[in-house]
Amino acid sequence: MPPRKNSMAGVEVVHKPKRRTFKAEEFDPEQIRNEINPFATKLPSVAKQDAPPVLDNDTGAEVPAPPKDLETVDDFSGEVGRLWGAAGRAFIETGRALNLAKEKLAHGDFMVLTSQRLPFSHNIADRLMAIARAVDEGVYPADALPPNYTVAYQLVSLYEHERPVALKEGLVTPAVTRRAIEEFKKRMRLQDDEEDARVRDRKRLASLIGQRARIEAEIAELRERLGEGAA
Incomplete structure (x- = not known):
């Protein structure tokens, strides 16, 4: 409702509309709830959503998120060291599982497994198996391999007469580069x-x-x- 204007003795008087006040008893809680609910279901949730898991680009395995209570240099160095070591053990264990599968499954079933049922290619499966065999046959100790399977495979694929030379030259170490x-x-x-x-x-x-x-x-x-x- 627009304000009314009156003129008295050359002075314009503006009458503002009175604001209506509501009493609590005038509101029906059930009616308000019924009116709001249809709109509330359409609103985006403000609750914090869990972040999607981070997956390893090579194997597709889920990478565990670091704990949130890391504060000091020691905390972070310990956690990074743990994850670094875990990454190396993960692809060796994966290769061992695949080698076991090759022993237990029929040839056709094993091919189905490595070509259709894994989160990585058959070629990667072959490399993981080769790494695991090299460790289990004593060619290289697990803790001497690089934590990346692609680099570890480069060591595993050395010819037999090249391996002693690589050891002598200090190449068999977690820090070696591809x-x-x-x-x-x-x-x-x-x-x-x-x-x-x-x-x-x-x-x-x-x-x-x-x-x-x-x-x-x-x-x-x-x-x-x-x-x-x-x-």
Whole structure:
């Protein structure tokens, strides 16, 4: 309702509408509840939602969230160290489970498992199994492997004659990088190629010497037969 205006002796008087006051008994709680409920169900919840789990990019496993009571350097270093170690144990244990599955399941069932029922590819499964075998067969101790399965696999895939050299050069350590192992492989396999070339040359030389000896013997026999004697 708009305010009314009156003029008295040249002075404009404005009459403001009176504000109505309500008494508590005028409100029906049940009626208010019935009016509000349909709208309340459509409003977004203000309750704090749990954050979605963080998944490991390689294996798809859920990464546990760090405790909220971490405060000091010791707290954080201890927790990070625990998770770092747990990551290494996780992919080794995963590989062991897959190796056990390969032993117990029929070949077709195992292929279904690794190609359709896992949160990672068949190729990754093969690598995890290879890492677990290397640990269980004593090729490398579990605590010496890097905490990332892709780097650990680079160590596992070294040739047998390369492994002692890698140990001697200090590559078998949790801190080793993939690049360092790849450079080591390149250097070792270049040496292998050079060694293979030397072996091939030695075999060829021995073959030629043998041919020359046979040829010289045949020449001497023909000259003797012809009575020509030694040249």
